[in-house]
Amino acid sequence: xxxxxxxxxxxxxxxxxxxxxxxxxxxxxxxxxxxxxxxxxxxxxxxxxxxxxxxxxxxxxxxxxxxxxxxxxxxxxxxxxxxxxxxxxxxxxxxxx
Amino acid sequence: xxxxxxxxxxxxxxxxxxxxxxxxxxxxxxxxxxxxxxxxxxxxxxxxxxxxxxxxxxxxxxxxxxxxxxxxxxxxxxxxxxxxxxxxxxxxxxxxxxxxxxxxxxxxxxx
Numbered sequence: 001x002x003x004x005x006x007x008x009x010x011x012x013x014x015x016x017x018x019x020x021x022x023x024x025x026x027x028x029x030x031x032x033x034x035x036x037x038x039x040x041x042x043x044x045x046x047x048x049x050x051x052x053x054x055x056x057x058x059x060x061x062x063x064x065x066x067x068x069x070x071x072x073x074x075x076x077x078x079x080x081x082x083x084x085x086x087x088x089x090x091x092x093x094x095x096x097x
Numbered sequence: 098x099x100x101x102x103x104x105x106x107x108x109x110x111x112x113x114x115x116x117x118x119x120x121x122x123x124x125x126x127x128x129x130x131x132x133x134x135x136x137x138x139x140x141x142x143x144x145x146x147x148x149x150x151x152x153x154x155x156x157x158x159x160x161x162x163x164x165x166x167x168x169x170x171x172x173x174x175x176x177x178x179x180x181x182x183x184x185x186x187x188x189x190x191x192x193x194x195x196x197x198x199x200x201x202x203x204x205x206x207x208x
Contacts, residue, residue: 005156008147033198037191044186048107057104057163064156080147088140088184089191095135 005064009079016083026093034089045081049073103163104175108182115189124192126185136188141180148176
């Protein structure tokens with residue numbers, strides 16, 4: 001009954017936000033350059049995700065996702081991508097300090 | 098079209114498409130290897146672990162038609178490449194945006 005990827009993706013979003021706000025504290029979420037980057041990356045993510053999930057190269061277990069898909073990929077992938085990209089940029093900014 | 102190399106070709110395309118951000122817009126990601134690794138290594142480890150767990154829990158599977166079949170540390174080679182390439186593309190994008198837009202802290206230097 002529990003969609004595990006849905007839960008994992010939601011946890012990934014929360015953990016990435018908490019990591020920035022409580023640990024790395026780079027001011028990422030107040031920087032418009034981050035949000036612009038996120039929008040650009042999201043657009044390309046839909047493209048790459050489409051290539052990965054439409055043929056499909058990667059297949060998702062329907063019991064572990066909610067169901068809605070964008071460019072063939074489950075919406076959970078957006079959470080996965082957000083967590084990965086946010087953590088990467090936060091660490092990059094932190095490494096400069 | 099690319100058979101079992103398809104996934105790897107997609108990753109190579111990502112690197113190729115973002116290369117001008119470094120060469121033309123002077124993103125300065127590849128030129129800062131230590132800082133690059135400082136961001137990349139924790140992300141690579143954390144998300145490879147997520148992938149490893151998700152594969153074992155049956156969240157997703159990989160088509161043998163479009164992947165090499167090479168497995169390293171319990172993960173398809175392509176996935177390990179993905180966790181290097183995609184964060185790198187994100188950093189190149191961020192740095193390019195930072196080069197083109199003034200820093201909100203008015204120092205003007207991309208962090």
